[in-house]
Amino acid sequence: MAQLVLFVPYYRKLFCGLWLAFLTLGLSLSSLSQATAETKPTGAIKTTSEAKPTGTTKTTSTTKTTGTTKATETTKATGETLLVQSTTSVRNAGLYDAILPLFEAETGIRVRVVAVGTGQALRNAADGNGDVLITHHPPSEEAFIAQGYGVARHPFMQNEYLLIGPESDPAAVATATDIRQALARIQGQGTAHPPASQSPDKPAVRFISRGDDSGTHKRERELWHRVNAPLPVPKPRDSTWYLEAGAGMGATLNLAAALGAYTLTDKGSWLSFKNRAGLRIVYAQDPLLSNQYAAILINPLRHPHIRTQAARDFVRWLVSEQGQAAIAAYKIAGERLFTPNAAQFPNNLPLLEDSRLK
Numbered sequence: 282m283a284q285l286v287l288f289v290p291y292y293r294k295l296f297c298g299l300w301l302a303f304l305t306l307g308l309s310l311s312s313l314s315q316a317t318a319e320t321k322p323t324g325a326i327k328t329t330s331e332a333k334p335t336g337t338t339k340t341t342s343t344t345k346t347t348g349t350t351k352a353t354e355t356t357k358a359t360g361e362t363l364l365v366q367s368t369t370s371v372r373n374a375g376l377y378d379a380i381l382p383l384f385e386a387e388t389g390i391r392v393r394v395v396a397v398g399t400g401q402a403l404r405n406a407a408d409g410n411g412d413v414l415i416t417h418h419p420p421s422e423e424a425f426i427a428q429g430y431g432v433a434r435h436p437f438m439q440n441e442y443l444l445i446g447p448e449s450d451p452a453a454v455a456t457a458t459d460i461r462q463a464l465a466r467i468q469g470q471g472t473a474h475p476p477a478s479q480s481p482d483k484p485a486v487r488f489i490s491r492g493d494d495s496g497t498h499k500r501e502r503e504l505w506h507r508v509n510a511p512l513p514v515p516k517p518r519d520s521t522w523y524l525e526a527g528a529g530m531g532a533t534l535n536l537a538a539a540l541g542a543y544t545l546t547d548k549g550s551w552l553s554f555k556n557r558a559g560l561r562i563v564y565a566q567d568p569l570l571s572n573q574y575a576a577i578l579i580n581p582l583r584h585p586h587i588r589t590q591a592a593r594d595f596v597r598w599l600v601s602e603q604g605q606a607a608i609a610a611y612k613i614a615g616e617r618l619f620t621p622n623a624a625q626f627p628n629n630l631p632l633l634e635d636s637r638l639k
Contacts, residue, residue, distance in 0.1 A: 362391045363591045366403075366411035368496055369529050371574065372396035374549030374618050380607040384598050390591050398529070400494030406430060406577070409584035412592040414577040417547070418496040422575055431577040433632040437599045438608050438619040439573045442500060443551055444564035445534070446543040451484045454543065460567040464508045467543050468515065471522025485522070487542035488515070491533045492525025496572075501545045504569060534560070547572055549618040574619070576600075582637050593633055600629045 371377060372394055381392050395405065399416040406414040407430045414431060416422055425431050444463055446454055452470040457463035470486040478485070491498040505514035515523040524542070526533040530550040537544040538558040546554075551562070576596045581587040598604045605621035612618065623629055 360389065360391065361588060361591055362393055363413065363588055363595055364411045365392055365394045365413045365415060365595075366406045367394050367396050367415040368399045368402060368417055368574075369396045370417065370497070370547045370550050371415060371619075373529070373531060374547075374553045375613070376549070376608065376611055376619060379611040380604070383603070383607050384595065387603070388591075388594055388598070390594065392595065398491075398493045398495030399499065400496075406579055409579065409586065412579055412588045413595055414579065415574065416496055416577075417572055417574045418499045419573060419575070421496075421499065422577060425577065429583055430580055432580050432635050432637055433628075434575045434577055435596050435600055435623075435629050435632065436573055436575045436626045437605070437623040437629070438621050439571060440548040440619050441565060442497070442570040442572050443546055443548055443562050444543065444570075445537060445546055445551065445560050446563040447484075447541040448559050448561055449484065449541075450563050452486050452543070454563040457564060460504060460564060460569050461508050463564045464504060468508065468522075471520070475521040477521070484541065487522050487524060487540055489533055489537045489540065489542045489544040490517075490523065490525045491530065491544075492517075492527045493529065495529075497530065497545060497547055500572070504545070507569070530554075552613045552616060552618055573622075578633075580637060597630075597633055599623070600626075 367377075373396070377392075377394055381394075385391055395402070395411065397405065399418050399421060402411075402414060402416055403421055403425055405411055407425065407428075414422075414425070419434070422431070422434050426434065444454060444460065446452070451474075452466045454463045454466055457466060467486060467488050471488060474483050474486050476485040476487065490501055502514055509515070517523055517525050524536075524540075526536050528536075530546055531554065533544055534546060534550070534554050535556055536542070538556055538560050541559065543563070576599055578589075578592050578596060579587050581589045599608075600623035605623055608619050608621040609617065
């Protein structure tokens with residue numbers, strides 16, 4: 282009983298303290314609300330209930346048929362930022378720096394790009410860390426959509442992969458009849474002339490893989506499979522001529538230049554690469570080296586926080602006449618890095634009307 286008597290004042294004191302704290306907080310909030318209501322913003326954007334949802338652009342006219350849209354009339358968004366998960370090759374080639382300011386000026390939607398390898402971009406997007414995905418490996422993109430992470434693919438530009446090698450071309454790749462024979466020659470000469478047997482008259486033949494699960498790495502492995510099937514594709518632990526950089530395209534090209542090795546790169550990365558140091562294009566223009574880029578809207582049913590309207594406006598712009606013209610206009614030393622080709626995919630626009638995007 283004595284213990285109860287001792288604790289009663291303590292709990293009474295605690296209760297009173299909490300009650301006074303809540304009372305003080307309530308008064309403070311009331312005063313703050315009143316002060317806010319009486320203060321008029323000076324030169325600021327209104328954020329009252331009259332304001333429309335941020336980051337939306339209203340499209341009043343679109344056109345049909347060839348997979349592109351004509352000039353669209355839009356109302357500028359209120360400063361929303363769109364997050365794009367992208368392959369590194371588009372950023373490293375400088376395309377975003379050239380075209381995003383045009384989109385932002387037209388719509389008011391800012392675009393932030395996270396540039397990583399295609400595999401990582403797909404994982405980031407699957408986790409909901411982005412509104413739009415831009416990659417260049419169709420099989421992975423189709424699997425991404427089939428698993429419910431994306432709404433639809435919107436192919437909008439392409440370039441090609443290039444086989445790069447030393448000026449001396451020790452594997453005689455330049456005279457190959459197709460890319461499979463070119464790679465088979467590298468493998469054959471690499472096995473016959475490993476680095477340990479290198480001499481001035483018989484230089485070592487090496488191939489540097491990105492080894493980073495990027496779109497370029499994925500395509501390279503597919504090409505090796507075509508060369509070696511049904512045997513396994515090359516692995517660093519099984520050979521001295523096949524090496525993995527485990528890095529992006531720029532670092533891989535630098536390593537190839539340092540070692541006098543062959544590697545596979547996309548055209549955009551090669552044209553923007555400065556340290557060519559004895560490297561050149563040794564094989565190109567094979568149908569298996571086509572490199573298609575696509576934009577995918579992240580599925581808002583899986584990730585409700587996605588900025589659906591802004592994302593749709595961005596993809597619509599990429600496949601529009603304005604967006605396609607901006608891509609076509611981007612060149613380095615007079616050479617186009619990417620070829621716009623949305624017109625070859627007439628379903629681009631109907632797919633943007635998917636019910637999941639409403």
